Amino acid sequence: MKKDADPMAPEIGDMSPEAFRAYGYRLIDWIADYLKNAESYPVLAQVRPGDIARQLPPQPPLQAESFDEILEDFEKLIIPGVTHWNHPAFMAYFAISAPGPGILGELLSGALNINAMLWKTCPAASELEEVVLDWLRQMLGLSGEFSGVLMDTASISSLCALAAARAAIPNYRIRTDGLAGRQDVPPLRLYVSEQAHSSIEKAAILLGIGQNHIRKIAVDDAYRLRPDMLSAAIAEDRAAGLKPFCAVATVGTTATTSVDPVAAMAPICREHQLWLHVDAAYAGSAAILPECRPILDGCEAADSLVLNPHKWMFTPFDFSVLYCRHMEILRSAFSLVPDYLQTTEGEHVRNYMDYGIQLGRRFRALKFWFVIRYFGVEGLQRRLREHIRLAQHFAKWVDQQADFERMAPVPFSTVCFRWVPKALGDSFDMDSEKGRTRLNEAIDLANEKLLDEVNKTGQAYLSSTKLQGRTVLRLTIGNIRTTEAHLRRVWALLNEHTQTLVQDVDRL
Numbered sequence: 001m002k003k004d005a006d007p008m009a010p011e012i013g014d015m016s017p018e019a020f021r022a023y024g025y026r027l028i029d030w031i032a033d034y035l036k037n038a039e040s041y042p043v044l045a046q047v048r049p050g051d052i053a054r055q056l057p058p059q060p061p062l063q064a065e066s067f068d069e070i071l072e073d074f075e076k077l078i079i080p081g082v083t084h085w086n087h088p089a090f091m092a093y094f095a096i097s098a099p100g101p102g103i104l105g106e107l108l109s110g111a112l113n114i115n116a117m118l119w120k121t122c123p124a125a126s127e128l129e130e131v132v133l134d135w136l137r138q139m140l141g142l143s144g145e146f147s148g149v150l151m152d153t154a155s156i157s158s159l160c161a162l163a164a165a166r167a168a169i170p171n172y173r174i175r176t177d178g179l180a181g182r183q184d185v186p187p188l189r190l191y192v193s194e195q196a197h198s199s200i201e202k203a204a205i206l207l208g209i210g211q212n213h214i215r216k217i218a219v220d221d222a223y224r225l226r227p228d229m230l231s232a233a234i235a236e237d238r239a240a241g242l243k244p245f246c247a248v249a250t251v252g253t254t255a256t257t258s259v260d261p262v263a264a265m266a267p268i269c270r271e272h273q274l275w276l277h278v279d280a281a282y283a284g285s286a287a288i289l290p291e292c293r294p295i296l297d298g299c300e301a302a303d304s305l306v307l308n309p310h311k312w313m314f315t316p317f318d319f320s321v322l323y324c325r326h327m328e329i330l331r332s333a334f335s336l337v338p339d340y341l342q343t344t345e346g347e348h349v350r351n352y353m354d355y356g357i358q359l360g361r362r363f364r365a366l367k368f369w370f371v372i373r374y375f376g377v378e379g380l381q382r383r384l385r386e387h388i389r390l391a392q393h394f395a396k397w398v399d400q401q402a403d404f405e406r407m408a409p410v411p412f413s414t415v416c417f418r419w420v421p422k423a424l425g426d427s428f429d430m431d432s433e434k435g436r437t438r439l440n441e442a443i444d445l446a447n448e449k450l451l452d453e454v455n456k457t458g459q460a461y462l463s464s465t466k467l468q469g470r471t472v473l474r475l476t477i478g479n480i481r482t483t484e485a486h487l488r489r490v491w492a493l494l495n496e497h498t499q500t501l502v503q504d505v506d507r508l
């Protein structure tokens with residue numbers, strides 16, 4: 001890289017306002033073109049491990065470089081290594097969105113560069129956070145007993161919720177005595193469904209609960225936690241002298257988007273004095289649709305709930321909301337105020353540093369405020385409804401085609417399905433257990449190949465999961481720019497590749 005400095009860059013101090021303006025306009029133009037042409041990029045980065053790092057200098061530049069050069073390298077070296085989550089055919093994991101108003105909100109929050117640790121370190125950030133999270137609470141139809149705190153991700157929100165659940169256990173004095181080496185109190189037990197997200201288990205590891213003290217409760221044939229099994233597990237653990245303390249319900253599981261029966265779990269938790277945390281990271285957004293609101297039935301009795309507007313409420317990553325009905329308990333788990341952070345406003349304000357792990361906090365609320373105001377609640381509802389409609393469409397195509405099979409109900413915008421090449425059936429003895437196992441393995445392999453072939457085209461990106469040990473493909477719609485035309489193209493791609501692969505059935 002050349003080392004000639006930007007002629008406009010001063011010896012000391014920042015880039016001049018004139019240079020900022022000029023490059024800023026260029027970047028906005030670049031972003032507008034990028035968003036317009038997002039589908040011209042391969043959705044999945046077409047690079048091998050190390051390809052990007054190899055092209056970058058191992059040492060930092062000693063002298064200033066021009067902004068032109070930096071931008072040039074951004075396009076030349078970085079963009080090829082980007083997997084384009086903005087591509088409308090990004091349908092893997094849970095697809096996300098960076099809509100214009102959200103990006104612009106992020107830009108302003110970057111420019112202001114505040115730290116919302118205390119109310120007084122940016123009153124607008126703290127108060128806007130309170131207001132927009134209360135707007136969202138109303139949109140979801142949650143009671144006014146819930147207050148929200150912004151976090152980066154659901155993993156951190158759930159970690160904080162579980163820390164509050166732990167702090168709420170009477171007589172454990174976790175804050176002062178910790179859990180390590182305690183002989184005076186029984187081990188804690190946490191209950192989740194077999195389909196719960198790994199972030200819950202990770203939180204339990206971090207909080208010293210231990211993986212051996214997580215009870216994974218069986219699910220029914222629609223992948224929902226079975227309340228009868230939850231009751232039985234709690235009773236068994238209590239009889240064994242253990243301390244059940246928290247259960248987690250998932251509204252929209254990661255694999256199939258199933259919804260645990262929160263309304264049936266809540267009385268069980270109440271009876272046994274368990275904290276009930278609801279992980280609604282993905283599907284919670286759908287509750288702003290009146291027709292989907294029943295997914296949150298029972299949540300009024302939950303102690304905490306996490307929802308990620310960065311997943312399916314058109315808010316740029318990252319943006320996760322933890323709602324809690326006992327802010328004083330959350331605060332008791334986290335608040336620790338050194339002398340230099342003492343303030344005089346007392347209980348009149350919310351110092352958000354008291355409600356989570358971080359001290360420093362970004363101005364996240366700004367982008368969400370932009371998004372809600374720009375689209376309006378009705379605009380967000382229309383977009384969510386459209387995604388659900390598209391997913392239903394795709395599910396219908398799968399159902400109507402003999403060599404595809406749908407693997408789970410489709411309550412939201414995610415479809416689990418698999419290819420079942422009919423030709424494979426002739427190759428195995430279906431009357432023997434071994435033959436059936438081998439057929440299933442061959443179908444798994446066929447689906448892995450199909451996924452790989454489709455993703456390699458760069459025209460779409462789907463993901464996979466395992467359900468009951470079988471490989472299942474997952475298609476999810478969550479990108480604000482995805483249309484029916486994109487969905488049709490993905491369905492055509494899948495079919496084109498099954499036709500090619502099936503000719504080679506022996507090698508599958």
Ligand SMILES: Cc1ncc(COP(=O)(O)O)c(C=O)c1O
Nearest residue numbers: 153154155197199253254279281
């Ligand atoms: C149900 C559920 N909970 C939690 C998470 C973790 O989300 P995050 O990346 O915000 O930590 C996911 C991720 O997809 C999820 O599907």
